[in-house]
Amino acid sequence: MSTAPPSSAPAVRNAVLVVIVAACMVGLLNFGVRAGFGLFLEPMSAANGWGREVFATAIAVQNLLWGAGQPFAGAIADRFGTARVLVAGGFLYAAGTMLMAVSTTPTAITLTGGLIVGMGLAGSSFAIALAAMARVVPEEKRSWALGLGTATGSLGQFLLVPLGQGFISAYGWQTALVLMGSLALLIAVLAPALKGKPAKPAAGGFDQSIGEAVREAFAHRGYVLLFFGFFVCGFHVAFIQTHLPAYIVDKGLSPALGAWALGLVGLFNVIGAYSAGLLAGRYSKKYLLSIIYVTRAVVIAAFVLLPISTASVLVFSAAIGLLWLSTVPPTSGLVAQIFGPRYMATLFGIVFFGHQIGAFLGVWMGGVLYDATGSYDIVWWSGVALGIVAALLHWPIDERKLVRLPAAAAE
Template sequence: MFQTSRAPDFKTVLIASGVVLTLAMGVRHGLGFWLQPISQAHGWTRETFSLALAMQNLMWGLIGPFAGMACDRFGTARVIVLGALLYAGGLLWMALVDQPTLFIIGSGVLIGGALACTAFGAVSGIVGRSAPPEKRSWAFGISSAAGSFGQFMMMPVEQQLISLTGWQPAFFWLAALVLLAMIPMALRLKEPPRVALANEQSIWEATREAFSHRPFQFLVAGYFVCGFQVVFIGAHLPSYLKDKGIANPSVAVIALALIGLFNIFGSYYAGKLGGRLPKRYLLSGIYFGRTIAIALFLLAPLSPWSVYLFAAALGFLWLSTVPLTNGIVASIFGLKYLSMLSGFVFFSHQVGSFLGVWLGGYLFTRQGSYDTVWMITLALGLFAALVNLPINEQAIRRAPAAA
């Protein structure tokens, strides 16, 4: 394995990776605002655009482990530069392509690949390797909070861009912003020096070790639920509110922005508490809390204020799973292949994301409502709360290398 020395520019790594995450996650969370204008402009059902978003999430998960391998081997900066180029290309593709199959496949590969290279899985390795051990969980929390701040900041920006310039020019502006902000930040990410040790693992050995380890399997199962819940709600909440009679689009904008705002605090404190309390109990509590919040939202009379309260409660639990999950992976397996292993766990998250966003559109088209998907979301939340409880966070014991 590798031992990593403390990086002298830990704060620079946190700031630069935070800006990248802010844009990567902020732009991605706002894509639901294009569902109705693009569908109306091209004469599509909601299922077509939902399938495009689902494909983006699936490709994000599929490409994620390979992007993580590249980060661990070649450095995070190069991978983020590639991701910025893919992101801009994907946004332009969504603006210009009007053939449904090409739209779904092209945006899925480009945006999905971009997120694999610029989001949590890609930056987790350099953050974990740069942070002192006693601050590692806190550092993961800061990174997750940066992604949440992006959602809070970019939601109003994207909605206003669509309103002021039209849905198509809004994509052009976002593509320019991604290129001009991400690439300079990527160039500031310097990997900490590494010292090779005798019992060095190969990529295949690390992968086989992880997937044969029961706690890793539990993490993978729980993260599937996280992806299903957050992407279904993020993509379909604006349309759900409109269907239920809340026609003012600012309610959905404020709600999604509140999710991002409150998750800044939720992610930060999840990372901070993860350094003091068992992370598995915190994860279980987060999933159980989400289930309670969703159930109360569905049972309460719908109004703008009930939407805002739901958004605030859910926001506190939104991406707070990320620092805890990455922290458990680092605790069990170490840092050398952290980006890759986080990518494997995140693949499960994105399979859940694919099903959440696609199933929302598919069942709405077939049934005319989101009721069935909400029930599935509740059941999965209870499952995730239970499956995280038996996770053992202790470092894995490896046999010493042969002489």
């Protein structure tokens, strides 16, 4: 049997490192730019004479289309390669963000910030980048890599949200949107480093089409529970990300505090997501998810019940940041663990659609109920209740790897 030349091992490691770095940078830009959209709610609404529902509806549509497009973007990446999808997604993401600057009507902002950015987010999503990493990293290091990718995305939130606020303060919100769109365009530049698609199984191995993989997943009770559990994550994250800056201003605190609060969420999420990746590689992923969700419920309840101040905002931001996207490594890891990495972009994309349905409702309800009642209280307490529900949903998931028989052996 022939062996690979000694020089091949370093070459393989370098190739894997390039994929990891590029995927992390895609996540950083994808997360960082969109995390700052909440900063534009108040200035855009004031400039155009809108209630908060208009901007909130556009961001809700964005989240829904991002989620609806994610399974299709994942399937295209699984079938034709990751780079092509990222290039198209990066261009749409950048164009939609820039066009928000000239969107002066509810229809226009829904089209640009909602439809175009939503489709761009699906094509340039961290879900596709994570799947590209999962294909090249050994199974024993997969949870670590997924945690690293998610943590780097969170670093984008920490870095780019304050930068976005700085752009608004220095140049106004319209120029700030153009500059943030330019950053999103860098995703297309990074895309070639993530070229490739899943390899077919070895001869005699069990082969599946994408449709067969999807049907198999939905027949698995744990996959369905992951879908509904991730719905809750989306509800929490999108509501807080979009409405927390305005909530802080409503309470008489500085608008700059809202930007730093979101930035602090991103900073602590670097710690939380990376730690979740390490823990998911050592302990039960489903129990880890249950703990994360019930802790979120406690943190949100404490924030609403205690008097608000600069200190309470910063403590809440740090605490919720530790739990922010710490759900991603164990959730995506469970998908790969149970079903394998071949169609991970597709299968995790569908679970992520559940996340984005929750995101749509969180953002939309925040705007509608605020305009109707002048308060976010109903949405905050809905988030507490949903956190408890999500903790219960993840507890019974069967984490065991799905064993498939080759077609010939099954006959």
